[in-house]
Amino acid sequence: MISFAEVNVICVNSCKIINSIRTVLYRTYSSGFNFVPKSAPVKESDLLKLKAFIENFDRLCVVTGAGISTESGIPDYRSEGVGLYARSDRRPVLYKEFCNSEAVRRRYWARNYVGWPRFSSVRPNTAHKILRLIEDENKVRCIVTQNVDDLHAKAGSRRVIELHGTAFKVMCLDCDERICRYYLQEVLDRLNPDMNVTTSMIRPDGDVDLSQEQVEGFKVPTCENCGGVLKPDIIFFGDNVPRQTVETVKYNVDRSDSLLIIGSTLTTYSGYRIALQANSAGKPIGIINIGKTRADDLAVVKVEGRCGDVLAKVYALIRRDEEKQKRLK
Numbered sequence: 237m238i239s240f241a242e243v244n245v246i247c248v249n250s251c252k253i254i255n256s257i258r259t260v261l262y263r264t265y266s267s268g269f270n271f272v273p274k275s276a277p278v279k280e281s282d283l284l285k286l287k288a289f290i291e292n293f294d295r296l297c298v299v300t301g302a303g304i305s306t307e308s309g310i311p312d313y314r315s316e317g318v319g320l321y322a323r324s325d326r327r328p329v330l331y332k333e334f335c336n337s338e339a340v341r342r343r344y345w346a347r348n349y350v351g352w353p354r355f356s357s358v359r360p361n362t363a364h365k366i367l368r369l370i371e372d373e374n375k376v377r378c379i380v381t382q383n384v385d386d387l388h389a390k391a392g393s394r395r396v397i398e399l400h401g402t403a404f405k406v407m408c409l410d411c412d413e414r415i416c417r418y419y420l421q422e423v424l425d426r427l428n429p430d431m432n433v434t435t436s437m438i439r440p441d442g443d444v445d446l447s448q449e450q451v452e453g454f455k456v457p458t459c460e461n462c463g464g465v466l467k468p469d470i471i472f473f474g475d476n477v478p479r480q481t482v483e484t485v486k487y488n489v490d491r492s493d494s495l496l497i498i499g500s501t502l503t504t505y506s507g508y509r510i511a512l513q514a515n516s517a518g519k520p521i522g523i524i525n526i527g528k529t530r531a532d533d534l535a536v537v538k539v540e541g542r543c544g545d546v547l548a549k550v551y552a553l554i555r556r557d558e559e560k561q562k563r564l565k
């Protein structure tokens with residue numbers, strides 16, 4: 237006969253084992269580019285065209301989307317077969333729902349709290365690192381990213397405009413207070429000492445799945461300055477990009493000499509608008525993406541392939557030619 241205490245020990249141990257298996261599965265999963273859609277091998281002629289594109293311009297405006305972060309193990313929303321929309325029925329929270337419902341906010345923050353350790357520890361991949369190298373060579377006017385994952389900054393890029401905000405800051409809906417997301421995690425830890433859930437799941441904004449039971453009782457703090465409602469500093473679906481951000485992007489596109497779109501289908505208008513502005517000003521457009529984008533018809537060069545793979549090969553070609561030139565001198 238097994239006692240109640242022994243059953244408890246067995247349950248706790250089983251949970252630990254299941255969590256370890258999940259962690260191992262996650263590592264296996266994320267290291268194999270499982271969130272990256274399949275694509276045909278990259279054509280050599282396309283690589284050479286992209287190389288010429290990058291060499292010819294000195295003030296690139298780079299636009300990046302979720303496709304650049306899939307190689308870091310963060311899935312995108314829309315990719316065929318591997319994106320979140322293809323994998324589950326879950327949709328991101330809408331701005332109005334978040335603002336209007338305390339229950340929605342509690343669920344959001346509980347899930348965001350559990351997903352944070354995993355989400356905040358994701359590292360930049362080859363594509364982010366090569367963009368940083370190109371920026372260091374003074375060829376990049378700005379990087380406009382649609383991602384909220386901070387991976388460009390983690391790779392060392394400095395000229396980054398976060399079009400849809402950042403998951404690493406938290407704002408107050410009622411005053412100008414902005415706090416660091418790491419600080420909020422400490423506050424949430426203190427308020428919810430019994431919340432012992434870990435997850436291996438990850439979404440583009442750090443959201444994870446939790447049961448209603450796990451969400452109920454989760455305590456969400458208010459703004460320390462005014463007692464108002466806290467929201468991650470990201471543009472939710474149904475919300476608008478702030479006018480100041482739109483103007484900053486316009487200003488920088490104006491002063492760039494070309495546009496390079498990486499890992500984005502430009503489905504959202506805030507991204508597509510940048511391609512339209514560049515096109516109407518006669519600035520050449522290049523694209524690296526697996527699958528169609530809204531700007532395909534506007535591009536002078538389009539390369540279908542993994543962002544990291546394509547950029548690494550093109551960068552190697554540029555470097556090889558530079559070395560040759562040096563030797564000839």
Ligand SMILES: [Zn+2]
Nearest residue numbers: 408411459462
């Ligand atoms: Zn406030």
